[in-house]
Amino acid sequence: MTNAATSASRSRITAIGTYVPERKLTNDDLAKMVDTSDEWIVPRTGIRERRISEDEEYTSHLCIKAVQNLLDRYNTTVGDVDLLLVCTSTPDFTFPGTACLVQAHFGITQTTSMDLSAACAGFVYGLHLADGMVSSGLHRKVLIIGAETLSKITDYTDRTTCILFGDGAGAVLVERDDSAAQQPSFLAYTGGTDGSGGVHLYKTFTASSLNGIRLHDSEKLVQNGREVYKFAVQTVPKGVAELTEMAGIEASDVDWFIPHSANLRIIESVCEKTGIPLERTLHTIERYGNTSAATIPLALDQGIREGRIKEGDTVLLFGFGSGFVYGGLLLNWRTLA
Structure with missing residues (x-):
């Protein structure tokens, strides 16, 4: 971590x-x-x-x-x-x-x-x-x-x-x-890896085993949804708590939460555990599904286009996925150029 x-x-x-x-x-x-x-x-x-x-x-x-x-x-x-x-x-x-x-x-x-x-x-x-x-x-x-x-x-x-x-x-x-010296936009970061979880979400290339476990030899993505769900709902709330503690704020101070749009049920569980209301969570799951590395920027842009994210808002981004890996970032939102 x-x-x-x-x-x-x-x-x-x-x-x-x-x-x-x-x-x-x-x-x-x-x-x-x-x-x-x-x-x-x-x-x-x-x-x-x-x-x-x-x-x-x-x-x-x-x-x-x-x-x-x-x-x-x-x-x-x-x-x-x-x-x-x-x-x-x-x-x-x-x-x-x-x-x-x-x-x-x-x-x-x-x-x-x-x-x-x-x-x-x-x-x-x-x-x-x-x-x-x-x-x-x-x-x-x-x-x-x-x-x-x-x-x-x-x-x-x-x-x-x-x-x-x-x-x-x-x-x-x-x-x-340089004005960020007085008012930083990037406030805090947390990230980590659990490589033992790689067997639950992968696409093979040249190797056929991982951590001693034989993989499905396929050109397609393989996922154990139950294990991914378990990892997300355990890891993301802990990461949110770490970010808010580092920044000296409470979860209730987060204006907009933008988690990776993997599954709405994961997002709902994370919101319940963190205390961040679903109404202050931006996601694109309904219209776009899981677009992996694209889900967070798509949801961020949606919030900007709809006029919901405003100057000075506290925005919390959190991604998680294959590896297993995760990364969370807390931003003080500044008006774009």
């Missing part, structure tokens, strides 16, 4: 953009593919539909469209980005990295580019790294993208997993802000 009060932070989020594919896959559509129904899916997950990429539409394409959305909405540029992070579990290629494809598209001439693999915690990990890099003075402008095309690794004959996953992308800029 790593905990950090980020009083030395000198950065803030200055712009955001998102994108989801146009094609919708509803619960009724899935009922034509596997033995399921809207009446079975909604009570168990809260999901009604998800977005699915086209056959020749890959993670890099979603990243590019999310960044373009950011550029269309804000008076900024990515030409001077000096660190580019793509947080994804579904890269276009093993190599080159998806971040390199984004760099090439936008013609960013002088940037360090890399992919970050931390599953559904990826976007929070990316923000934490960006804050550290910018606050230390090593970089001044970081582009972080959380993006997935999970539909390409979903087994649509397995009704326990195919109902959950969708595709999407979200991008933010994190930039140097």
